[in-house]
Amino acid sequence: MNKDFDYDVIVVGGGHAGTEAAAASAKLGSKTLLITMNINMIGQLSCNPAIGGVAKGQLVREIDALGGIMGMVADSSGIQFRMLNRSKGPAMWSPRSQNDRAVYAIHVREQLERIPNLYFRQDTVNKIVAKNGCVHSVRTTSGQTYKARSIVLTNGTFLNGTIHIGEKSYGGGRSGEKAATGITESLHAYGFLSGRLKTGTPPRLDGRSIQYDKLEIQPGDENPHPFSFLTKQLPGQNEQLSCWIAYTSPKVHDLLRLGFDRSPMFNGRIKSTGPRYCPSIEDKINRFKDRDRHQLFLEPEGRNTYEMYLNGFSTSLPEDTQISALKSIPGFEHVHLIRPGYAIEYDYFPPHQIYRTLETKLIKGLFFAGQINGTTGYEEAAAQGLMAGINAHQHTIDKTKVVLNRSQAYIGVLIDDLVNKGTEEPYRMFTSRAEHRILLRQDNADYRLTELGYQIGLIDEDRYLKFKKKEKETDELSKAISSYSARPSSFNEFLSLKDQAPLKQSVKIPKLISRPHIELEELIAIDPELKETTRSITSDKEVIEQINILIKYSGYIEKEQELVKQIDLNESKAIPKSIDYNRIQSLSSEGKQKLIKIKPETIGQASRISGVSASDIAVLLIYIKS
Ligand SMILES: Cc1cc2nc3c(=O)[nH]c(=O)nc-3n(C[C@H](O)[C@H](O)[C@H](O)COP(=O)(O)OP(=O)(O)OC[C@H]3O[C@@H](n4cnc5c(N)ncnc54)[C@H](O)[C@@H]3O)c2cc1C
CATH class of the missing domain: 1.10.10.1800 (tRNA uridine 5-carboxymethylaminomethyl modification enzyme MnmG/GidA)
Incomplete structure (x- = not known):
């Protein structure tokens, strides 16, 4: 095959999962091709121009400690930096940056273009081909076939994406971009199951039309902390931009309600589940009827633009309803709308179909990372992308794949939750998901993970x-x-x-x-x-x-470290790959079904599967011992 079409690793998608995956596999030595629909949209922040935040900031610090790119780019493109939850214990401290959307994407691309082994192709993949249970190649809408030993899919919200604004619905992967078709259907043919999820974004506003004196100012920290170990001085530290706080009112809620009968959320056109913890404004009004106001954050989209992002006002209500409700928010009386809010529905693959290495169970060498696994958020996507890129490379050289434990990193918690618990709504990280959070602090991410990043090969000698x-x-x-x-x-x-x-x-x-x-x-x-x-x-x-x-x-x-030691005793007990659960008679029928479906690799993993009881684990331990 022509070497222009033959790679070690192919990454499909240039979002936050795809860019980390491509950077990792190429840096580790795999000849890597990043195929993405529009090269100019690499590293695009689809929604909020911000990185980090509660539990997500910890993920970014871990990505950085393992040698990923997100922390460096968040630092270099930051326009405001804050450490959230400073008044609480250190397990809760979470760094967050407001970013220049355009500069963020440029810096991601610059990071990628510095990597010699990494090639780019603008095209749309519409078919995945496997042979004898192993991934073989991808086909694209331009008629090309690209072959690789490992393929990482990071399609985000693009698979059969449908955008909704009021009564209008149309195909799209993101505002102004086409949906991707074909991949879901080609994976169904190999036995994969897919589902539909939904997410939404708020309107973007003209900052010149806002009366800031009616809003509360929210400045950045005086002595901000960078995300990356490599950043000694934050470039934007001395010229941070402020964000602003505004509030809705009963009048705003009444005006929004006028559009409810044309809302795709309420008239049944949106059928899939959205992120429970990041609801749309119409959902908030509907669910919390006794609340007479909701807080909104007005955030700059960059240094050289007056476009502003209205955090907390995600909506798919008709455009005229959005405008009239916005104009009744104090300070927004003369607001000019640049882009309306919208909702999007897309395909995802329920994550019980992947191992903790992010390799699929049905096709060897095929990896899934990011929103395609049912998560939401740039940080969650980047974390998975990094691990998928590392393991895609390991697969090409037949080396042991890397899995992080729950006591080692939030990344371990994220992937373990996805694989063992699955998700029927967009999954986002919270500190409460990490039972060992006192050990998984943002301040000690380097101490926890740099050694591993060095052993893997992503941390260079100088940094080490x-x-x-x-x-x-x-x-x-x-x-x-x-x-x-x-x-x-x-x-x-x-x-x-x-x-x-x-x-x-x-x-x-x-x-x-x-x-x-x-x-x-x-x-x-x-x-x-x-x-x-x-x-x-x-x-x-x-x-x-x-x-x-x-x-x-x-x-x-110390108490937590002791607990981890005890848990580790079971955690690391391997379950043989050849185990036939149907032959273990004393397992409960639900436990048996879940074990067959999820195929846990260790007793620890099996014990976290919902539906697998403590007595199922005892039966399993005896069976393995015998
Ligand atoms: C409207 C909207 C609202 C959102 N709201 C929030 C929010 O409030 N909070 C939050 O944390 N996150 C939100 N997100 C989610 C956030 O953008 C994603 O979680 C994150 O970007 C996912 O990263 P990813 O790498 O998986 O996918 P994306 O960033 O979506 O990247 C996917 C990439 O794959 C490419 N691609 C797709 N299909 C193909 C194909 N077949 N061939 C080639 N290339 C392909 C696309 O061009 C794109 O570059 C929102 C996203 C959208 C679109």
């Missing part, structure tokens, strides 16, 4: 050495302050200013830090000898913050 230095400094600083005695004469004045009990005798520094509102940097500033001791080790603020967190939360962290 910098990380090892940081790790060593953290260890040394921890040891140094643990043996340093804080004398009452040095610290009692400071403690009384903080309304804290004085020291009666010398204590080790960690004892002081474990008190509320006492931080290591304050103690260093007071005591010249402590300053000297610590300065000879590090002045890195992130290392000092890490020590504060490790000391303040040591009780919780």
Whole structure:
């Protein structure tokens, strides 16, 4: 076959999953082709021009620690940075950036174009071909066939996509872009099941038509944290743009209700389920009838545009209803609509059909990542894309595939949830989904995952050495302050200013830090000898913050680590691939059905499948032992 049509890995789709997948497999050495419908739309933020947020920020930090690109691009294209949930414990801290939509996409493309092994083709895939249970090639609407050992599908909201605005419905993958047809049907022929999901987006507004003095301002953080270990100074840090807060009112709700009889959500035209935690404004009004206002965030789309995104006002109501309701929001009386909100329905493949490597169970070498697996969100998509790209590469060289555990990363939680629990509504990440969240903090993502990223081959030597230095400094600083005695004469004045009990005798520094509102940097500033001791080790603020967190939360962290150890004993017990569940008579019939459907690889995974009971697990353990 002509080598222009023959690759190690093909990635279909240039969204957030596809770009991470293509970058990872090409960096690891696979000759990779990224086929996408429109090259100019690579890295497009389909909805909100923002990255991170609660639990999603943790995902981005993990993607970065493993060597993915999302964190670097979010940093370089950021126009506002905030650490959410600062007032809560560190497990809840979540970085978020507002981004310049156009610059974000340009920077994604720049990152990809730097990778020598990565090739691009603008085309639309309409058929997947498998031979003897292995993936073989893709066919495109231009009539070409491209062959590869591994193929990653990341089609987002494009598969048989239908856009809805009021009474209008038409085919589309995103506003102004065509839907993709053929792939779903070609996968049905191999036995795959598909479903339909729905998501929506709010209107975009002309910022010059807004009266900002009627809104609340929401500035960025003074000392923002970057997402990426590689970003030492955020380019946009000193010129951050503000977001704004507005509110709906009973009048706005009444005007929106006038369009309900023409709403595709309420007249039965939209049949599929949307994201429960990101409802449309019409859904919010309908579900929470007693609420007389809802908060809205007006967010800039970039530095060089006046287009604004109205977060919280996702809608598929008719355009005239959208306009009249918008004009009754205080501050929006003269608003000019640039693009109306809309909803989209699309095909997805229920994720019990993939392994935790993201390889499909029906076709070897075929991987799914992103919205196609039933998730919603750029970060969720990018996380899966990265893992699919790594494993697509591993598949081409017959090496063991990489799976992250639930106690190792949010990425592990995400994929484990998808595979074992499935999803019938768009799945988004929350901190509450991670049972070990005190271990999976955004601040320690580098400590948790850089070593693995290096072993996989996505973290280069230079970054690895910098990380090892940081790790060593953290260890040394921890040891140094643990043996340093804080004398009452040095610290009692400071403690009384903080309304804290004085020291009666010398204590080790960690004892002081474990008190509320006492931080290591304050103690260093007071005591010249402590300053000297610590300065000879590090002045890195992130290392000092890490020590504060490790000391303040040591009780919780140690307890959780102990729990993880106990769980790991079962987690890693492998279930033989050849197991025939039909022959195990004492399994419950529901448990048996689910085990046959999901094919768990370990006892731990089996124990998290809904419908598999504790007694099913006991039966399984005895059977495997015998
Ligand atoms: C209207 C709308 C509203 C949304 N609202 C939210 C929200 O509120 N919150 C949130 O977190 N997320 C939201 N999202 C979802 C977010 O955009 C996606 O979760 C995320 O972009 C998914 O990433 P992905 O890589 O899976 O797919 P996408 O980013 O959709 O990328 C898919 C890519 O695949 C390409 N492609 C598709 N089919 C083919 C084919 N056959 N051949 C070649 N190329 C193909 C497309 O051109 C595109 O480049 C919304 C998306 C849309 C469209």
